[in-house]
Amino acid sequence: MYALIREVAKAHEVTILSLAGPGDDPALTERELGTTIAVRVPWTGRQPPSAAKRLGQLRALFSPRSAQHRQMIHPALQSALDRLLREQPVDLVHFEFSLTALYRLPSDLPVVLDVHNVEHDLVRQIGRHGSVIRRWFNGIEWRKLRRDEIEAWRRASLCLATSVADSQVIEAATGRTAIVIPxxxxLERVPRRPLTLGRPERLVFVGTLRYWPNAEGVRFFVSRVLPLLRNKIPDVEFVAVGADPPAELAAMARAAGVRLVGRVPDPQPWLERAGIVVVPLLSGGGTRLKILEAFAAGRPVVSTRLGAAGLEVEDGVHLLLADSPEEFAQAVTRLVESPQLRESLVENAWRLVNQRYRWTTIGQRLLDTYDRLISGPRPGDERVEAAVHTD
Structure with a gap:
């Protein structure tokens, strides 16, 4: 979101309207990106699970709406949005995350909705795992969330997806074209670093660990893949970097050769010290920034096919793909044993991100989409104000 707002702000005047939870700093956003209107709330998706979240989930059980609707659709933000629209001319509203398009707007105002993930399908996947209570709750939640998401998609003038697969789901539900903005x-923020800075045997995973698919992937890797690797590479080391790991992961980190790192200000030093980046995801949606960051940093990647879904990558050319524990361990071993393969993957992957995944290129695609939606700039007025909701 930061990158897209920054690219849009190069051409237009942007006003950011956002929920802000404990610890969020709207002044920092305003210094970095421009005019920011923050609505303070007790909890957002950026904060770790809390009593406020659990209470909201409990109350949602007695509502026809999803728990995510209760979290994201806040009366105070609706009031701030109404006031913004009264006080200044706005040519287009860009919402982030599906449910935000359920905020009320004038019917003649163009609305772009960046879907990020098909959230109800993600909750459905998560609902297959965990405790009986978690499975029961998510079994109810994903069905409510599906109704909420489809309603939001249909309200928007245009939906954006990060992958072709997600765009097809949106198109099937709405009967309208969804544009892929990956x-x-x-590349300036994530510079390529020499492979010699990291040991080939050091494997790194980067991702928020309170996010279920990330935690699930780390559990899978430590319990199913790492034991196979130790038989072939005795000094293999696995490092998981990410905020708010659940207690069970902390317990697994006591095993030899496993290190669990919590929240870090910048993952780049950890990527620099990595020999290989692993993405052992078994569930999730959208596309993985963690793979693009590894490509940019010049690190070879082993991923499940689902982990690399939505990216224009080729197995054996840009990364290695493996799904079973045996395949994953074999792919990692190949990379550890072959400096030539590591260098080849790194070179091809860096060329890919440079050509197709730079924010400047993607931002221009978004600006072109805006122009088509509002039929070009209005005579005598080059401003396009966008009210952007982030969490």
């Missing part, structure tokens, strides 16, 4: 990378 995730991208800032």
């Amino acid at each position: 995730n991208g990378i800032d």
